[in-house]
Amino acid sequence: MQPTITVSQFIEVINESLAMTYPTVDIVGEVDGIKEWNNRLVFFDLKDDKSTLSCMIQLNLVDKPIENGMQVLVTAYPRLSGKGRFSLVTRKLEPLGEGALSRAFELLRVKLENEGLFDASRKRALPDFPERIAVVTSLSSAAYRDFLQGIKNRWGGVEVVALNSQVQGEAAPEQLVSAIRYANQLADLPEVMVVTRGGGSLEDLAAFNSESVVRAIAGSRIPVVVAVGHETDTSLADLAADRRAMTPTDAATCVVPDRAQLQTSLASFRSSLQGAVFAHLQQQRSHLFSSVKTLQQAVPLTSYKVRLQHAAQLMQGQMKAAHKFEAERLNSLKRSLTDLDPEQVLKRGYAILRHKDSILRTIGAVSIGDRVVVQLAEGSLHTEVKDVQKN
Amino acid sequence: MSKKTDFKKRLQELEQIIEWFESNEVDIDQALGKFERGMELVESLEGELSETENKIKEIIEKFNHKEEA
Numbered sequence: 167m168q169p170t171i172t173v174s175q176f177i178e179v180i181n182e183s184l185a186m187t188y189p190t191v192d193i194v195g196e197v198d199g200i201k202e203w204n205n206r207l208v209f210f211d212l213k214d215d216k217s218t219l220s221c222m223i224q225l226n227l228v229d230k231p232i233e234n235g236m237q238v239l240v241t242a243y244p245r246l247s248g249k250g251r252f253s254l255v256t257r258k259l260e261p262l263g264e265g266a267l268s269r270a271f272e273l274l275r276v277k278l279e280n281e282g283l284f285d286a287s288r289k290r291a292l293p294d295f296p297e298r299i300a301v302v303t304s305l306s307s308a309a310y311r312d313f314l315q316g317i318k319n320r321w322g323g324v325e326v327v328a329l330n331s332q333v334q335g336e337a338a339p340e341q342l343v344s345a346i347r348y349a350n351q352l353a354d355l356p357e358v359m360v361v362t363r364g365g366g367s368l369e370d371l372a373a374f375n376s377e378s379v380v381r382a383i384a385g386s387r388i389p390v391v392v393a394v395g396h397e398t399d400t401s402l403a404d405l406a407a408d409r410r411a412m413t414p415t416d417a418a419t420c421v422v423p424d425r426a427q428l429q430t431s432l433a434s435f436r437s438s439l440q441g442a443v444f445a446h447l448q449q450q451r452s453h454l455f456s457s458v459k460t461l462q463q464a465v466p467l468t469s470y471k472v473r474l475q476h477a478a479q480l481m482q483g484q485m486k487a488a489h490k491f492e493a494e495r496l497n498s499l500k501r502s503l504t505d506l507d508p509e510q511v512l513k514r515g516y517a518i519l520r521h522k523d524s525i526l527r528t529i530g531a532v533s534i535g536d537r538v539v540v541q542l543a544e545g546s547l548h549t550e551v552k553d554v555q556k557n
Numbered sequence: 558m559s560k561k562t563d564f565k566k567r568l569q570e571l572e573q574i575i576e577w578f579e580s581n582e583v584d585i586d587q588a589l590g591k592f593e594r595g596m597e598l599v600e601s602l603e604g605e606l607s608e609t610e611n612k613i614k615e616i617i618e619k620f621n622h623k624e625e626a
Contacts, residue, residue, distance in 0.1 A: 295564050305615055318611060325612040348616075425606050428568075432603050435575055439595045442578035446588055 177246050184244045191243065192276050193254070194262070195219075197236045208232075212240055212254065223256035230261055237262040239272055271375045275402055278377070283384045284405040290389040292409060292421060293357040298325045299421055300349040300356035300388065302342060305330040309364045309395065309414040316418025321425050327356055333363035338373035346382040346390075358421050359386060361403065362393040362414045374401040383407060393417035512543040529554050564605060571598040 171179070195212035202208050208228060212221050221240060232238065241258035262272055278284065299317070303310045305328055317326065329349060331341040342361065349359050361383065363374070373379055374394050383390050384406045392407035393414050404410045411417035504510060512518070518541040519526035532538060532551050540547040574595040578588070 305617065314611075314613065322610055323605070323608045325614065328613060328615045330615070330617045429603065429606055432571075432599050432606070435571055436596070436599045438575050438578065439592055439599070443588060443592045446585060450585060 174248070177248060177250070180246045184246070188244055190241060190257075191254075192273055193219075193240045193242065194273060195238065195240065197232055197238050198234050200232060200234055212238070220251065220253040221256050222253055223259055227257065228259060230259070232259060232261065239276065241276070271402065274375070274377055274380075275405070278380060278384075278402065278406070283380065288384070288408075290408045292389050292391070295423065296324060296357040296421060298327065298354060298356040300327045300329060300352075300359040302329045302331050302345040302349065302359065302361045303363060303414075304333050307333070307364060309333075309362050309393075313360065313362060313393075313414040313418050316415040317422055320418060321422035324422065327352070332373075334366065334370045334373055339376040339379050342373055342379045343382040346379075346386055350386055350388055356388055358391065359388045360391045360393060360411075360414075360417045360421060361407075362391075362411075362417055363395065364414070365395040368399070371399075371401055374403040376402075379403055380406045391417050391420050509543070512541070517542050529556060564602065567598050567602060571595060571602070574598070 193212060195214050198211040198213055198218075200208060200210045202225065206225055208223050208225055210221050210223075210232070211218050213219070221242065239258075239260040239262055240254060240256050241260075242254035242256040244252065245255050246252055260272075260276075282288070301310070301313055303313070310328065314326065317324065327349065329345040331345040332338040333342070346359070346361065349356055363371075371394060374392070380402045383392065383403055389408040390406075391409045391411055392401075392403045393411035393416060394401050394404060395413045400410075409420055411420050508518070520539045520541065521532050521536055526532060526538060532554070534551050534554065536551050538549050538551060540549055574591050577591060578595075
């Protein structure tokens, strides 16, 4: 006998099958027949020009206003109800309005996002002072020239490996992928890569929204800067990049430092160094001065000076006095001497007597009739002794 | 060690020296040595910055072959 199952069992089997095969699907369609139920659930139809599917979503998961007729992206899993009703149990409902990426890109975006390709945690830091930079772009484009000029203005001494690739048209995605892969297998690996192009229409930028290019960027072991020069929309390549720049010139700003700024910093460092040492020396000098002052105050140099002066004065005074005394003595001796001067004595009326050239001192030294020379103050007398009389 | 990694290290060393001077814990014996080293670093970094040439290597043909190491 053939194995049989019940209706309920079959529905369960179908649901298990569905859960395994389609745990989650992303479907684009138009909303119709919105119905709220019990303030807890929202039922609606999702349709395209040929078919319709029933959807159900919890009210608390609806975070944006939904209207009938709106294009939406539904993230859901399929389920067969106990009543045999096929529906999509929706976990996410994204309106596709104006300004958003076009439908196809949106689908791709969600898919890649769910794989984690755009996660913030995957974004790598760019090197501070790269020596080798790869740039993937059309080498005949203004974007390329702008990028090179940007590098040249800011920095020097780098090597730029420029890889030519079309950036729009059918061949573009393949060439972009080739170039990115080529850069990644260079023996002398560049430290950062820039993938860039100028602005354009959504069609022009299609290559930057293609899956292969996005995967190549996400899979690059060299950090990638994507610079697609347009103001409004973000391409998928932008999302996958380690860093997004708005223009090719902006990309140059991201990858190399600013020489001028560094020179200013270095000049200021130089001043700081010199200033710091100068300030320190000043400090040491004034410290030294104050130490000397303290020392001077501890040792009373001035009082010593005064004492010395005092002593000097004292000595001088004594010298003067001594001098004076001696001078006076000298004078008195001089006077005495002057008094004793024979000339002076003679002037006072005394005479010097000589007999036979020797001075006569006693009366006994002569006899009567002897010649005696009498020397007076202004001359001499030649005399003869007539008489001798004792006192 | 590549030149520019060296650049970053030297810049960091210089920044550390400046910080040391600004910290006010300046010892005169060390100060002179650090001053000399700091000025040395400033000179060498300024010298490298004045280098202006970039080397551009353009690859136009298809990237089908792997580059020999």
